[in-house]
Amino acid sequence: MNLSEPVVYLSLLVFLPAVAALVLALLPRLTDDAFKFISLAVTIVVFILSLGFFREGAGVDFEVGVAEMQNMFNTDWIPTFGIQYFMALDGISFPLVVLTTFLSVLAMGASWPIKKHVRGYCILFLLLETGMLGVFMSLDFFLFYVFWEVMLLPMYFLIGVWGGPRREYAAIKFFLYTLVGSVLMLIAILMLYFNSDLTRLDAQQLVDAGIVHVTEGASPEEARNVWLEGDSLLAERYQEALGGDDPSQRRPLHTFNILALQQMGQHTDLFDAEVLGGRSIQWWAFVLLFIGFAIKVPSVPLHTWLPDAHVEAPTPISMILAGVLLKMGGYGIIRICYPICPQAGYELAYVVCTIGVVSMVYGAFAALAQTDFKRMVAYSSVSHMGYVVLGLGVWSAMADTGYNAEYWKMGVNGAMYQMIGHGISSAGMFFMVGVVYDRVHHRNLNEFGGLFAKMPLYSALAVGLFFAGLGLPGLCGFIGEVFVVLSVWKYSYLLAIISASVVVLTAGYILWAIQRVYLGAEYKGPHEEALVPITWRELAIATPLMFLAIVFGVYPNCVLQYMQPSVDRQVDHLAAWTQRYDERETATKPLSEEDGQVAAVKRP
Amino acid sequence: MNLTSLIDSLLSDTLQTSLPLFGTELALCGTIVFMLLVRVLKGGQHVPPFLLAMTGAIIALWLALPREGIEAWADLGRQELFTGMLVHDTLTAYLRVFLLSFVVLFLVLAQLTGLADRDDGQDFFTLVLGATLGMCVMVSANHLLTIFLGVEMASVPSYVLVGIVKGRRRSSEAALKYAIYGAGAAGVMLYGISLLAGVLGSAHLPTMAHELAALDIPGQLAAGEGGSTVMVLALGGLMMGVGLAFKLSAVPFHFWCPDVFEGAPAEIGAFLSVASKAAALALLIRVGFGLGYLPEDPAPSLAATQPAAAISMVSTSQIPTSQVAYQSETASIDGSADDPLSPVRNFFVILVAIVAIVSCTFGNLAAYGQTNIKRMLAYSTIAHAGFMMMAVAAAVALIGRDVGHAETALSALLLYLSIYLFMNLGAFAIIAFLRNAMHSEDIKDYAGLIRSCPMTAVMMTMILVSLIGLPPLAGFWPKLRVLQSLYEAGGPLMITVLVAAGMNTAISLVYYLRVVKVMCIDPPSDTQEPPTLGFFSTAYILVVALPVLLFGIMPEKVAEWADLATKNLF
Incomplete structure (x- = not known):
């Protein structure tokens, strides 16, 4: 039990907030501020723990340039159901984990205006943090699902108790939407689980799935044999499933291991059987999973919970919602949908891209039409998350491009970058809206104006963060957007042109909002006397966000160096899969008239 | 003789x-x-x-x-x-x-x-x-x-x-x-x-x-x-x-x-x-x-x-002979399509499956309109009985094919019952204690309970959420096991049941959560005196309700017992 073991370190990172929540629940009655300070301290400790990965050479660190999973550990949780406590970090999850711990600190700092039932608020907030971190780190599908659901109840209460006037409606809508999505996800999990078979993976694939651990200098086969002779429960079951020498005793060994499922999806035909409507298992699993994740992203037309939830939620919860929760949808798509169900992803790539573009356009137009400041920011999230879906879906490694995965890599990297950038800018925008709402208690865009004169520092920071959201070059929003739009060009001209022109709409609604709120001669709304300059606490939250928005815009490599190897590796694998798939398809298809050259040559 | x-x-x-x-x-x-x-x-x-x-x-x-x-x-x-x-x-x-x-x-x-x-x-x-x-x-x-x-x-x-x-x-x-x-x-x-x-x-x-x-x-x-x-x-x-x-x-x-x-x-x-x-x-x-x-x-x-x-x-004489005659025969053809009992099973499975879907859906929908907590839980009981019957249908459907899988389905049912014991006993115990304290069983009178009896309200919330079937609370695991068995049973009927079961989880959310909302979000009413529970009552609630959380995080033991109890059934 020391901190240099991944199992201890990662568990501590995930469960420290939950333990702290339990302690808070048992503490005697303290002042409200005491509870807030304790929670803030806990979130800061968790943030420092996540920063610990940057220490090179420490027992638990995150090595730059390594594409594979790092700090992996794997123990049994519920062996009867075959569920493992299996976590690790790679370039896809690591930036999101740090983003989560970072935004949690800021959101807790932004929670000072909360006056009602502070103890309950802090408990739920910390539970929420555990859920979020768990989702990004778990590699067992079931563990993932459990964490996914753990977030629901705290979020329901955080919106429902501390929200605005229509909070109960917004909270139940959020809950219901996500629950429907997770039920679909559960069905997909069962489909994949019952068609999975660990015994079909070869030694190298078992190593890649994190089941077999290779010691220095040993080949995967040797490592597998060592593992089989070891006393792990899974190895025993593996032997049992093999059935010894008798082939008729051979049974499939099901698994929830996400990495193993990825290997099966890409290297075996386990998920190719037809089930319903002439579609394969993976087609249905992909659709169900994608709907579940698209609700979370959210993509049009499943986005309607988001404006309500964002508008009614208190400011810090809006920051968390936009900054972290939406990223879970994108994370799910990149971690689960595509690698496990590549064939379905390949078939449906255009559908996914179209959904992304429609979300971008629809979200931008909807944002233009809003008069509520916060609702406008909420719709801008719908629009910006559309970039993420589009970037993930651009399957440009096709036969036409000679299976060149460069543009696709650019798209996925862009999507990942957009998630990080949007995490910073949207959290900042929601915070900025919250600052002014705390003062004047309204959000009507048409009743602001002239804030620059009254709150110059605040206005400068706010305008900066809004520009980051707009995607101004030099700020964090730009990199992701430009990567995504560039990558689409190779895939579809139409989608590229539409997505590029969304930038104009984005500029439109953001500039218009800035003009109505911050510029102008005088403030037109009520409570003018309350417009005092920004406080130190607010400044301490806004400045790091602004700072990161600039850093990420100027020096994108500081994030890309962590995420790019993992993203590139996954895309390369999928591109290689595409080639194999196409070859298999053309090999099995009988030649016909339409097969152009081949058929023409054969003709006498 | x-x-x-x-x-x-x-x-x-x-x-x-x-x-x-x-x-x-x-x-x-x-x-x-x-x-x-x-x-x-x-x-x-x-x-x-x-x-x-x-x-x-x-x-x-x-x-x-x-x-x-x-x-x-x-x-x-x-x-x-x-x-x-x-x-x-x-x-x-x-x-x-x-x-x-x-x-x-x-x-x-x-x-x-x-x-x-x-x-x-x-x-x-x-x-x-x-x-x-x-x-x-x-x-x-x-x-x-x-x-x-x-x-x-x-x-x-x-x-x-x-x-x-x-x-x-x-x-x-x-x-x-x-x-x-x-x-x-x-x-x-x-x-x-x-x-x-x-x-x-x-x-x-x-x-x-x-x-x-x-x-x-x-x-x-x-x-x-x-x-x-x-x-x-x-x-x-x-x-x-x-x-x-x-x-x-x-x-x-x-x-x-x-x-x-x-x-x-x-x-x-x-x-x-x-x-x-x-x-x-x-x-x-x-x-x-x-x-x-x-x-x-x-x-x-x-x-x-x-x-x-x-x-x-009534007719004893030919039973032993018929048994012997069929013993060899059934051993060889059991599980195949022309198993003489397959029509019996099909009849049973179709009947139970349809009744289960209807019970589950009806129970959940009818629970929406209830104002009395006991009445609401009555409909919830109907819905849960439907859910449990699904496991029976799956088990009987599976027995013709694979005894091991049928046993798993029954183990899911036993797990369901064991968890259900804590959830429903806990819920009704809380209702009974609150009835003694405030002489009311209307949902609306529970308003503001989180203020007057925080422990009770939290426990009740936990039980209700567990009844919905959300992890990490215990109610999730049996539901998962039942869904797994249904998937394993396969076939259009069982997949329909599976989808119905999944959707019912979402349907049931709203009415359980309404009670949670009244308890935790609504302000206390002015007319109702805030209830206070004695030490023994609170202790009893804790004893019955805490397993809902504990078995949610560590379901291993209960699941093992349920597995043991079904391992040699057939």
């Missing part, structure tokens, strides 16, 4: 085989008789009946627990008792432990809430133990007569328990409704039993299964004959189904349930929704597997069945 040898074998069967395995029931009988007699004795009125009942229940529980530890279940075979009237296997053993653990907890609850005060005590505890005795018979029934007997032994005390609080109109009305409905259902069920027994010439379930197999329904149907026999069998099956559906409160025989739950004290609601439901589900399993599945090797039970055949059956 002359009379003396018959009596000899009967004696040895009763004394050596059956009675030692019947200790739990005997302990319950003894306690009941003792409690009734104590009152007659001088000074007997001063003996607190709670102590007597509790002692009896604990002795019975101790007798039900396996001597050599739970692991002994792995080697426990199937043993027919009392010439085949009852059967003792791991399912019996597990469910008896389940029922008696529940009764022990329930007695404590009844004592704490003061439902059984000094004067009524004897009556109340006698009735509870009597009903439990009936349920124990139900879970081990192996004969249509014991099925009927068990149902009646469990039902009649329940009718009285519903009306135990004297002088309340609603309570009496509920009891009367329950009794009339129950009597009707029992009559129909008896008619069904007589039809089945008449056609098959036996009421002993394994013998009936052999007779069914001998009828060769697939062959007859293919040849276009025997339509009337099949019709009578189907009718008999349906009529028996009425009785079972009544006990399960499955749609369309659920009408009694909301009224009874609303009228009866909350504690009785817990009793009916947990113990009674568990026994009814066990009965459903007994009937489904008894008639729909022939064990590949029925030889061990042959010796025990013969006297039964001699005593209670």
Whole structure:
């Protein structure tokens, strides 16, 4: 039990907030501020723990340039159901984990205006943090699902108790939407689980799935044999499933291991059987999973919970919602949908891209039409998350491009970058809206104006963060957007042109909002006397966000160096899969008239 | 076989085989008789009946627990008792432990809430133990007569328990409704039993299964004959189904349930929704597997069945021969499409699956409009019974293909029951304590409970969320296991059930969460005095509700027990 073991370190990172929540629940009655300070301290400790990965050479660190999973550990949780406590970090999850711990600190700092039932608020907030971190780190599908659901109840209460006037409606809508999505996800999990078979993976694939651990200098086969002779429960079951020498005793060994499922999806035909409507298992699993994740992203037309939830939620919860929760949808798509169900992803790539573009356009137009400041920011999230879906879906490694995965890599990297950038800018925008709402208690865009004169520092920071959201070059929003739009060009001209022109709409609604709120001669709304300059606490939250928005815009490599190897590796694998798939398809298809050259040559 | 040898074998069967395995029931009988007699004795009125009942229940529980530890279940075979009237296997053993653990907890609850005060005590505890005795018979029934007997032994005390609080109109009305409905259902069920027994010439379930197999329904149907026999069998099956559906409160025989739950004290609601439901589900399993599945090797039970055949059956002579003839045959063709029992199974599966979907959906939808918490939970009980029936349908559908998977499905059901015990007992206990504290069972009066009784409100929230089936609370795992079994069973029907089950989780969210909302979000009303609960009440709630969280995080142990209890069932 020391901190240099991944199992201890990662568990501590995930469960420290939950333990702290339990302690808070048992503490005697303290002042409200005491509870807030304790929670803030806990979130800061968790943030420092996540920063610990940057220490090179420490027992638990995150090595730059390594594409594979790092700090992996794997123990049994519920062996009867075959569920493992299996976590690790790679370039896809690591930036999101740090983003989560970072935004949690800021959101807790932004929670000072909360006056009602502070103890309950802090408990739920910390539970929420555990859920979020768990989702990004778990590699067992079931563990993932459990964490996914753990977030629901705290979020329901955080919106429902501390929200605005229509909070109960917004909270139940959020809950219901996500629950429907997770039920679909559960069905997909069962489909994949019952068609999975660990015994079909070869030694190298078992190593890649994190089941077999290779010691220095040993080949995967040797490592597998060592593992089989070891006393792990899974190895025993593996032997049992093999059935010894008798082939008729051979049974499939099901698994929830996400990495193993990825290997099966890409290297075996386990998920190719037809089930319903002439579609394969993976087609249905992909659709169900994608709907579940698209609700979370959210993509049009499943986005309607988001404006309500964002508008009614208190400011810090809006920051968390936009900054972290939406990223879970994108994370799910990149971690689960595509690698496990590549064939379905390949078939449906255009559908996914179209959904992304429609979300971008629809979200931008909807944002233009809003008069509520916060609702406008909420719709801008719908629009910006559309970039993420589009970037993930651009399957440009096709036969036409000679299976060149460069543009696709650019798209996925862009999507990942957009998630990080949007995490910073949207959290900042929601915070900025919250600052002014705390003062004047309204959000009507048409009743602001002239804030620059009254709150110059605040206005400068706010305008900066809004520009980051707009995607101004030099700020964090730009990199992701430009990567995504560039990558689409190779895939579809139409989608590229539409997505590029969304930038104009984005500029439109953001500039218009800035003009109505911050510029102008005088403030037109009520409570003018309350417009005092920004406080130190607010400044301490806004400045790091602004700072990161600039850093990420100027020096994108500081994030890309962590995420790019993992993203590139996954895309390369999928591109290689595409080639194999196409070859298999053309090999099995009988030649016909339409097969152009081949058929023409054969003709006498 | 002359009379003396018959009596000899009967004696040895009763004394050596059956009675030692019947200790739990005997302990319950003894306690009941003792409690009734104590009152007659001088000074007997001063003996607190709670102590007597509790002692009896604990002795019975101790007798039900396996001597050599739970692991002994792995080697426990199937043993027919009392010439085949009852059967003792791991399912019996597990469910008896389940029922008696529940009764022990329930007695404590009844004592704490003061439902059984000094004067009524004897009556109340006698009735509870009597009903439990009936349920124990139900879970081990192996004969249509014991099925009927068990149902009646469990039902009649329940009718009285519903009306135990004297002088309340609603309570009496509920009891009367329950009794009339129950009597009707029992009559129909008896008619069904007589039809089945008449056609098959036996009421002993394994013998009936052999007779069914001998009828060769697939062959007859293919040849276009025997339509009337099949019709009578189907009718008999349906009529028996009425009785079972009544006990399960499955749609369309659920009408009694909301009224009874609303009228009866909350504690009785817990009793009916947990113990009674568990026994009814066990009965459903007994009937489904008894008639729909022939064990590949029925030889061990042959010796025990013969006297039964001699005593209670009509046509004895050809049974052994037909058994032997079919023994080899079924061993080879079991599981294939032309299994003679596959039509029986299909009939059962389709019926149960449809009733399950309808019950689940209807229960969840009807719960929306309820303002009384007990009534709402009554509909929730209907929905959960539907969910549990899905597991039975999946198990019976799987048994023809793969015994191991069928056992997994049953293990899912047992897990469901065990978790359900804590959820529903906890919920009804909280309702009962709050009723004592604030004299109301309306959902709206729970407003602001988080302020006045934070612990109770948190526990209730946990239970309700667990009833929805969200991880990491315990209610999630059994749901998952049931869904897994349904997926494993496959086929259009089972996939439909699977989708319906999944969607019902989402449907049920809103009404459970409404109660949570009232408790935790709504401001307290001005007219209602904030309730306060005593130390023992809070402690009891904690004891019952905390497992919901603990088993949610660490379901390993319970799941293992459920697995053990089903491993050697077939």
